[in-house]
Amino acid sequence: MALIDNQTQTMHQALINALSTSDSIDIEVGYFYFSGFELLAKELKDKKVRILVGKQIDPNAVPKIIAMQQKTGKSVDFDRFQPQDTYTSRSEQKSDYFKGFTRLFNETQVFDDPKSQEAYKIFEQKIIDGTLQIKLTNTDEHGKIYLVHNAPNFNQGGDFPGTRFLGSSNLTYNGLIEQGELNDSSRDKQVFLDGCAKFESMWKDAQNIDIATPENNDEFKDVVKKLWINAIVQPYLMYIRVLHELFGKDRNTDIESPGKITDDSFVDLEYQLDAIRMGIDRINQYGGVIIADVVGLGKSIIASAIAYNMAQKDHLHVVIISPPHLITQWEEYQAHFRLPGTKIFSSGKIDEAYQWCINQITGPVLLILDEAHRYRNELTDDYTLLHSLSRSNANNKVVVLTATPFNNDPKDVFALVKLFQTPGQSTIRSVDNLSLRFRELIDRYKKLRSSLRSNKLTPDEITAETKEIAQELRRLIEPVIVRRSRLDLQTISRYRNNLIKQGISFAKVEGPDLLEYELDELFDLYLNTLETLTNEDHGFEGARYKPVTYILDEKRDAFKEKYGAYLDDVDLQTAQSNLAAFMKRLLVMRFESSKEAFRITLQNMIDSNLMIARWYNDQGKVPILKKGKIPDPDSFIDDAGDDLSSEFSEQFNENDESKYKLLFVEKDWLKPDFIKEVEEDTRLLLSIREQWFGANKKVADLDPKLDCLVDNIKRLLSENPERKIVIFSAYADTVDYLGQAIKKAGVNRVYKYTAKDASKVNRDILRNNFDAGVKPDLQSNDYDVLVATDALSEGYNLHRAGVIFNYDIPFNPTRVIQRIGRINRINKKVFDSLYVYNFFPTSIGEAETRIQQISTLKMTLINAVVGSDTKTLTSDEELKSFFKEEYNKANSEAEFESWDAIHREVYDQTPDEIIEKAMSIRPRSRVLRKGQQLTGGIAFGKKGNHAVFAIKDGMDGEPEVVSAERVLPLFSAKPEEEGATPDATFNELFVLIRNKLFEKHKLPRLSGNRAKALEPLQMLIENYPQAKDYAMDLIKVIKEYDDLSEGQYKQIGRIKMDNLEQAYKDLQELVSKQSIATSLKRVDQLEGLSELIVLSEELTV
DSSP, X not given: OOOBOSSSSOHHHHHHHHHTTEEEEEEEESOBOHHHHHHHXXXXXXXXXXXXXXXXXXGGGHHHHHHHHHHHSSOOOXXXXXXXXXXXXXXXXXXXXXXXHHHHHXXXXXXXXXXXXXXXXXXXXXXXXXXXXXXXXXXXXXXXXXEEEEOGGGSXXXXXXXXXXXXXXXXXXXXXXXXXXXXXXXXXXXXXHHHHHHHHHHXXXXXXXXXXXXXXXXXXXXXXXXXXXXXXXXXXXXXXXXHHHHHHHHHHOOOOOHHHHTTTSXXXXXXXXXXXXXXXXXXXXXXXEEEOOOTTSOHXXXXXXXXXXXXXXXXXXXXXXXXXXGHHHHHHHHHHTTOTTOEEEEGGGHHHHHHHHHHTOOSOEEEEETTGGGGOOTTSHXXXXXXXXXXXXXXXXXEEEOSOSOSSSHHHHHHHHTTTOOGGGXXXXXXXXXXXXXHHHHHHHHHHHHHHHHXXXXXXXXXXXXXXXXXXXXXXXXXXXXXXXXXXXXXXXXHHHHHHHTTOOOOEEEXXXXXXXXXXXXXXXXXXXXXHHHOTTTSOXXXXXXXXXXXXXXXXXXXHHHHXXXXXXXXXXXXXXHHHHHHHHHHHHHHHHOHHHHHHHHHHXXXXXHHHXXXXXXXXXXXXXXXXXXXXXXXXXXXXXXXXXXXXXXXXXXOOHHHHTOEEEEGGGBOTHHHHHHHHHHHHHHHXXXXXXXXXXXXXXXXHHHHHHHHHHHHHHHHOTTSEEEEEOSOHHHHHHHHHHHHXXXXXXXXXXXXXXXXXXXXXXXXXXXXXXXXXXXOOOOOSEEEEOGGGSSSOOOTTEEEEEESSOOSSTHHHHHHHHHHSOSSOOOXXXXXXXXXXXXXXXXXXXXXXXXXXXXXXXXXXXXXXXXXXXXXXXXXXXXXXHHHHHHHTTSOOOOTTHHHHHHHHTSOHHHHHHHHTSOTTOEEEEOSOSSSEEEEEEEETTEXXXXXXXXXXXXXXXXXXXXXXXXXXXXXXXXXXXXXXXXXXXXXXXXXXXTOOOOOOOOOHHHHHTHHHHHHHHXXXXXXXXXXXXXXXXXXXXXXXXXXXXXHHHTOOOSSHHHXXXXXXXXXXXXXXXXXXXXXXXXXXXXXXXXXXXXXXX
């Protein structure tokens, strides 16, 4: 007969044909697994079957088998997964065979299909009734023979006893159908009988190991009980199992604690130990972690302990990048936590850190970024360097420290996550495509901001959209963030009891109280000034900041032709118009801060206008700033630091055109209105300056806001001289002014600190006078009042102070969170109550600055995403103005515990024996629960160590991957609840949910800078063969994985292509071959992970 090669004819079909006339079959093969039996289940149902198996797999290799099947989409060669060691006992060998069978059943998709389950029931019944027997040879046997015994009525009087198949096919799906094989079939009587004799000899070998025989099938029956298909799971145990998979490592990972590392210089606190374990786990899963505990809970201690543990275990080089004023603190942590060889770089010297990592070390790096919200702008050189540094080695890890990962909008969070995740192929499995979802969310946030500015939405609509954006953002970052609030420390009893045992408690924050000052004699001048500045018809125009908007229509094409290479991807008119509007707003914000800040800004703007007029009149041209040099109005104050005056002068009053390589527009290209409105703005600003700071000394000397501050300082110090006071302002010139003015008013023990004052001597003065953690013999008491900028709102402990004054409300409320955190520390409580006072802008001022309205939006998002357990900007009292009422509404949402606190508490209170029971649940178990919140299904899965949840709500809805926050309440169950076996229809629902859990990532949408970056690469492929491989790999990284920074995309798109050899060199400066290799390797590692667990529940109302 013809050879059977699984191409012209399959072994499967040949066996079906032969079995149609048979009553029994004997099989000797190397491998037998259920996939082979399933193919023949109907034909074997009424047959006697004996199977002699010559080989087995290592049960611990099952995850690798699954991973390879998923990666290649094909069945695998089992020979690669045999046990590596020789068995010392028959019992051990038999046990491993059962383990391999059980793991393949419980951990693969083989039995998810209803047809497979039906076939399995046939398989199980035949073993029980003895019509299916299985033995395992004691030594490896490679032979494959199938002996199909014909029934008496088909054996032609004994002349045709059966058919013998001899060849290479194992009793597996691969062997019967999938892969190329060679098998010979024979109906010759003697050939068949010779085969039977050989089989009988092997079957009766006393050295064989009985797997399932009538005399010895009790063990197999025990194995059957361990299969998910035969188990009814208790919903409570299912819930505990899911909790264990999520939180178990957080409690059980073996670590060196801060106390042990530092010889008890630091106390071991349970919540910090958990954070260390969680951080290490997240790093191992995702390549990085965001440590976002609220201010004052010890993020630096947690990061230092993580660094010690990972450096010891994984031999990582530790690199810390820190704000300049925290370098000394990190040097102290380096000594305490025994981190020799750790390099600490200032945030202003990221280029040095990059060069050191690239040139000085080999091997992976653990990069710690302190106050990481500073690196939110992907277009900066610093961010590009950080992004490249993170990809210098495929095993690099990143620890992001920030109490406020959400700073301005979702793109800030995206920037941080991109430092350790590949957006287009993320290991954050709860998101189908991190790049796509973040970009969608960024667009939503932009639309919300636009609607807010134009008053298109009602307050309720703003609140609803804000919450939805926050919820989606939290889903995106949930797996990589470690965040606890003080409320969590009270909710989780293990934390609470540990703090009580250590004698640690938190102070209560009183207020904030609003300090509203009466303008009195300045009232009319104040109103007149604001009217002059903000009047749409005759107010401050800001023409100096938007010269491009004045270009004559007939000159616009010439302008684009001249500067097209610089402006091809920006709308410079829009950018400059936004800047002009912001500068108007900034002038009012500075006025609200202090008279001195207002005076300096007035003068800067006057000087800037006069400088532009000189360019226009003397040089016949006007300098314009490219978009890249125009400050972002939303982050200008943040990025400028506290010395806004110097930053302003550097940005806008520069006379040296070589410094910035400015672009210029000829004055005859501009409408005459330009210089006219510049001069009108100048006259307006000069007039205001004269009214406030001119000859009228009475007006110049009045400062009701300062008077209000001084009165309150004196009152508080008289009530309690030991309660020190900290006054914060966003601006160094306001702090300088207040430092002198408060002393002049009779309060002498005042210390002033801005970024310019940063030095070791001054830092020591601060610590010794305001840090309660300093040893008592080193403490000083020379100052009662500290006046400081936000240079002190990060990284300093000021908890000998019990009062904070926010003299001006910062543009970004995250600064206020940091400020209050300075006096509300975990390590030592000095006062039972802390008092916070806020100077609020007057209602008219708010209408222009929109400080409160913008802060409402941002604070709501911050609280909803990572939570802030400190009320920061308003009090609970009835407020007078509309804006204050709106802000109070947002503040009422500020205090809430983390979503997972209640589930962690359940897990912590679960006895070990219950957890052990839950761990016995089979990996693909399912249960029916009635009386639930919805009709549908939920599932929990793990790919490698990466957890993911899915839900199908209702009969018609599509399954979707969702956050643990959404699904865990549905898994939650009481110990007494009984479950049932899902009906057959659930199989279809289960398959839908399972496929959603582990579906391949969608490709990110190409647009903007990312799309333009492909153009020069395509040109290289077509015209410069030497760069072909590099360019094709980089295109893959861009198109499929979105694994570059926005800055890199922009710079690639602007590379000059007139010299292809130089362009190739320039590209490699931007994106090295090592970075590309790292991106591709990370994706390959992800695709090699196996799906190990799928636990599911069918829910009915």
